Amino acid sequence: MRPLMIFAAGLGTRMRPLTDSRPKPLIRVGGMTLLDRALEMARSAGCAPIAVNTHYLGDQIASHLAGQDVAISREPGAILDTGGGLRQALPLLGRGPVMTLNPDVVWTGPNPLSALMAAWRDDMDALLALVPLARATARIGAGDFGLDDAGRVARAGDHVYAGAQIIRPDRLAGIPDSAFSLNRLWDLLIAQGTAFGLVHDGGWCDVGRPEAIPMAEAMLADG
Numbered sequence: 001m002r003p004l005m006i007f008a009a010g011l012g013t014r015m016r017p018l019t020d021s022r023p024k025p026l027i028r029v030g031g032m033t034l035l036d037r038a039l040e041m042a043r044s045a046g047c048a049p050i051a052v053n054t055h056y057l058g059d060q061i062a063s064h065l066a067g068q069d070v071a072i073s074r075e076p077g078a079i080l081d082t083g084g085g086l087r088q089a090l091p092l093l094g095r096g097p098v099m100t101l102n103p104d105v106v107w108t109g110p111n112p113l114s115a116l117m118a119a120w121r122d123d124m125d126a127l128l129a130l131v132p133l134a135r136a137t138a139r140i141g142a143g144d145f146g147l148d149d150a151g152r153v154a155r156a157g158d159h160v161y162a163g164a165q166i167i168r169p170d171r172l173a174g175i176p177d178s179a180f181s182l183n184r185l186w187d188l189l190i191a192q193g194t195a196f197g198l199v200h201d202g203g204w205c206d207v208g209r210p211e212a213i214p215m216a217e218a219m220l221a222d223g
Helices: 034-044 058-065 081-093 112-119 170-174 183-191 212-222
Strands: 004-007 050-054 071-074 098-101 105-107 126-132 145-147 153-155 159-167 195-199 204-206
Touching (some): 004 034, 034 058, 034 098, 034 105, 050 058, 058 071, 081 183, 098 112, 105 159, 105 212, 126 145, 145 159, 145 195, 153 183, 170 183, 204 212
Parallel strands (some): 050 071
Antiparallel strands (some): 126 159, 145 153
16 A cells, blocks of 8 residues: 545645636536546555645535545645645655645556555655656647656656656755645655656546547547
8 A cells, every 4th residue: 555645735726717716626527527537546555544735725625525535735825836835735645655646637557556555666766657648638738758678757858747756755845845746756856866766558538628529538438
């Protein structure tokens, strides 16, 4: 089992007007909310404990999760971004490497969380799920990372971060800012050669804009 953090605190600005009155994780794709899809994948992979952070319209997410085996890390003030949000939630997750998952993507094929757990090694400080840019449905922009022959990631390349990873959070304590992106930690780990990538063997869709919803639903139907 691995502890898992689901990032659900974002403002969802790219998804407006759908997010004017509800948080993006509660938008439905193929009859199921994005958050429930993420939780289904997490439970199928045996992740525990599970924590979800909240900020924008967070009471709706808390109500949606009421009675479930999910801890909530509330961010009532300024949003903490992924790095600050994960650091705040660590007391809910326990010690050691943790998994993180972005709920605003849809996957087909093997469970990426299970694949990450199977591929994790002790010499890794981060293992990021990646998808080739050519297979990144609804993605806008260039790739995020390249991969060398040993599977280490480097900045810039033709692979997209797919929104799931295992990472050692120890060095988060040394970052002085309260709100910051996990990119800060990734850069430290890339520089020391302990950040690796795992290519997802299946479909993937970035559900970040309203027009991506039918694309994701079509992918799910085909998958």
